Amino acid sequence: MGAFLSLAGTTSRKSEYNEVSLNETCKRQRMSLSFFEENPRLIPSLPDEISIQILARLPRIWYFNARLVSQKWKTIIMSTELYKLRKELGATEEWLYVLTKVEDDKLLWHALDPLSRKWQRLPPMPNVVYEDESRKGLSGLWMWNMVGPGSKIADVIKGWLGRKDVSDQMPFCGCAIGAVDGCLYVLGGFSRASTMRCVWRFDPILNAWSEVTSMSTGRAYCKTGILNNKLYVVGGVSRGRGGLTPLQSAEAFDPCTGTWSQVPSMPFSRAQVLPTAFLADMLKPIATGMTSYQGRLCVPQSLYSWPFFVDVGGEIYDPETNSWAEMPNGMGEGWPARQAGTKLSVVVDGELYAFDPSSSLDSGKIKVYDQKEDAWKVVIGKVPICDFSDSESPYLLAGFLGKLHVITKDAKHDIAVLQADLRDNLGSFSSTSTSLLGGSFCEHSDSQEELETVVWKAIASRDFGSAELVSCQVLDI
Structure with missing residues (x-):
């Protein structure tokens, strides 16, 4: 030894x-x-x-x-x-896997061991290139028209359209991230403005990427969730003759068999009762989030006509009945939305949490869903997020080690993982730690009431340069 x-x-x-x-x-x-x-x-x-x-x-x-x-x-x-x-x-460990975007929209994965507080960089994802010149011009214009000129994605596409070299790659964007059976999955996205069906899996045991069975439909910006050790994918957009079309379809991947199975499409029942045909044609229904909660998939939804998003509640998938039902009114209408209509949420110790941003990016609240009252309630009045408005994803939520975590950047622009110690229902702290964030973080603790509600602790941070946050997952192996 x-x-x-x-x-x-x-x-x-x-x-x-x-x-x-x-x-x-x-x-x-x-x-x-x-x-x-x-x-x-x-x-x-x-x-x-x-x-x-x-x-x-x-x-x-x-x-x-x-x-x-x-x-x-x-x-x-x-x-x-x-x-x-x-x-x-009982010796498994929960590691946090963070996806970042660096120069030229290149995606890089980093893994954090929260116990040793050490970071590991994952092998780069395989390059995905689809060279089909027949799709070169119009598909990019359709995507640009949908996302609008204010989007960074639009800048990417407009830059790509101006290139003369056919071999140049369009950055891989719009992919969905999932984790099941101890592996990471990267699904779909855009390549040369075409939506893709391909699925890549990272096995942390082998420390390698491999391609698995593709989805039945090309998707970008779809939502993922885990139920009964299966990876569910819903919604997103697909490329059609008339441009990018929102999807209602859903499918599930079984990692044991490596196969996909069809799931009933989301009814989007709220979108079917718009008062006029004009609104029905202009406002397109889209899934803006998905969380596995109490054995079912909760999918908040919106109607959009870029850059406007209108919340219309959502729907819940029950695997036992293999059917969709409308989300309770309070749950759907009160589900907080972040930038571009995305609903960011996570389940920790059986509780459903969501981030509710303020009008500026330097603050926000954490809400928890009260199922008995069908209402969202504020449990953290202020989240220590510093202002860096150029970032598309200034914060992420994750649940591991039985705690709620926020991944963001501090005042030094280091990516930091913040742990929230919440007061439980009996009024005692869930952790013996009583120290507030120190160092370079923007502190938001203006009142004694706030101090008694939550204790923030930076469990890890690292300088990733100009990298921006994209997504995160937790693996327990």
Whole structure:
């Protein structure tokens, strides 16, 4: 075990390696690797069954270096059996995966281990390019007309249309993000202004991307949710003869079989009762969010005619009856909307939370849905979000470690993960931590009442340069 711990990167051994020459370090590594390769056991003098039990109890952050010990160690650490054992032992860990957008609209994933507070960068997603010159001009114009000249996406398309080099790629945008069965999924989106059906999966055990079965319909800006270990996809927009058309269809992916199955389309019942044919033609129904709540999928909806969005409640899918029903009035009409009509929400410990932004980007509220009263209630009066209006996604919500988290940027423009310690129904804090945010964060605690309601704690932060937030997911493996 001593040799393994040295490779795993403890503080004392790391400083020792810094003191020796590069040649000496390489020599030690070759000797260590040779020793392990020649030894028939994972750990000398121990049966492999016990060694695997030891490996299963190690923090997952150590596995990146542990794979370098020997080929046998790498095989075990990249095997599903080890992670099944971790689950049986209750040793699984929740990691936060954050998708960012950098220069030229390139998408990059980063993983955070909240226990060690260390970040890991994921391998880049595969490049998706569809070269079909017959779609070159008009499809881009249709998309630009829909999203409007004020959108960054419109700028991307207009720039693409002005290029002469056919081999140039249009940035991959409008993709949906999901997570099921311990893997990340990136679904659909636009490529050269065409909506795509392709689905990519990231397996954190193999640390690699692979393409899986495509959706039945090309979609961009669709919504995802998890029910009964299946990944559901609803709505979005698709490219048709008349431009981009909002979708009512839905489908579900089973990671065990790798297949898609059809789900009844959303009725959009509220959109069917518009008073005039003119409004029905002008205002298009669209799903603006989706959250798995109490064993059902809650899909808030809006009518839009860019850049205007009108909330029209929403609908709920019940997998037991395989049918849709209208969302309760209070739930649908009060569901807070962020920029461009998107409904941002997350379920933590069985409670449904949503972010309600103010007229400016430097503040906002967190609301929780009260099912008994069919109403949204403010539980956090002020969220520490600093003003950086150029960002399309200035904040994200996530639930892990049994807490509500906000991912945003601080005053130094570092991406930070903030944990909210909420007071429970009995009036006691859910955490013993009573320290407020310090350092570079914009503090919003103007009253004693606010101090008694929530305690914000920055659990991690990192400088990602000019990267902007896009989305996030949590994996427990």
